[in-house]
Amino acid sequence: MKKVKFDPGYAPIVIDSFGQVGYTYYTFSAISDLKLKRLNFPHTLRKIERFLKTNIAFYLGCLMWASYIKQFNNAELEGNQLLGEECSEEEYTSEINFLIDFVSNQLPKDSKYYSNKNYEIDGKYLPILETYKQFLILNKGFVECSKVSQIVLPENLKKLNEKDLNSINEKIQQAIEAKEIEQLFEYYNLIF
Numbered sequence: 001m002k003k004v005k006f007d008p009g010y011a012p013i014v015i016d017s018f019g020q021v022g023y024t025y026y027t028f029s030a031i032s033d034l035k036l037k038r039l040n041f042p043h044t045l046r047k048i049e050r051f052l053k054t055n056i057a058f059y060l061g062c063l064m065w066a067s068y069i070k071q072f073n074n075a076e077l078e079g080n081q082l083l084g085e086e087c088s089e090e091e092y093t094s095e096i097n098f099l100i101d102f103v104s105n106q107l108p109k110d111s112k113y114y115s116n117k118n119y120e121i122d123g124k125y126l127p128i129l130e131t132y133k134q135f136l137i138l139n140k141g142f143v144e145c146s147k148v149s150q151i152v153l154p155e156n157l158k159k160l161n162e163k164d165l166n167s168i169n170e171k172i173q174q175a176i177e178a179k180e181i182e183q184l185f186e187y188y189n190l191i192f
Contacts, residue, residue, distance in 0.1 A: 004069045004148060006080040009176040014058045020051040022098055025106075041114035048107070055099065056125050057181040059132040061172060064184060066135070066151055067160060067191055068169050075148045082142045092141030096133045100126070124188050131156055131192075157191050164190055 028044040031037045069075070077083075103121045111119030131154050136142075138152040145151055160168070168187060175183040 002072060002075040003078040004072050004075045006077045006142075006145075008061075008065050008172055010058055010061055010065075010181060013176065013179050013181050014054055017051050017054040017058075019095070021048055021055060021102065022095075024048050024051060025102070038114050041110070045111070045115075052099070052103065052125070053122075053182055056128050057184050059096075060124075060128050060188065061175070061181055061184045063128070063132060063135060063154075063157060064168050064172060064187060064191060066153055067157060068165050068172070069148050070151065070153060071162070071165055073149045077146055077148060077151075080142060080145055083144070083146055085141070085143045087141055087143065089137060089141070092136055092143075093133055096129060096136060100129045100133065103129070124185060124192075127156075127192055128188075160191065 024044060024047050028037070028040060031040060103125050107121065108119045111117055134154045134156075135152075138154065139145060139150075142151075168190065171184060171187050175181050
């Protein structure tokens with residue numbers, strides 16, 4: 001039976017970014033002096049934006065990879081380290097819920113308060129985050145996915161032809177090779 005990788009190679013690229021948005025924000029929140037917070041906010045915002053971009057590119061990449069491998073519906077998934085784990089929906093959606101709230105509520109409020117500027121998030125971020133959350137829920141955190149046929153894609157993702165699927169795979173491989181997962185944003189409109 002044919003096998004396809006659960007992760008095409010994203011993990012080594014993004015491992016240092018996981019949880020860093022929250023950690024950076026909580027570190028910033030621990031500063032008690034308001035003047036110091038206002039001085040520190042632009043630096044903190046730059047760090048958060050960098051980690052946020054990497055995390056969201058990863059989520060987009062996961063959606064792209066799932067779209068690509070669905071054409072191999074009878075294949076086994078190789079390397080799904082989540083398989084057989086026990087966790088609740090709350091557990092496997094906690095990070096994505098935090099990021100959705102953070103980019104849509106907390107970051108705009110803090111930007112207005114600490115820098116007196118309106119913060120505009122990238123228009124791709126919320127659709128990716130919300131779709132990825134749906135993806136997690138549809139697949140129950142991937143704890144039961146041993147075959148490609150068990151993966152369910154969110155309905156709002158475009159159905160792609162073979163040429164587009166191959167193009168997505170090429171882009172994924174280029175981004176992994178360059179260790180620049182953010183390149184995947186170039187293909188956002190192909191699947192959304």
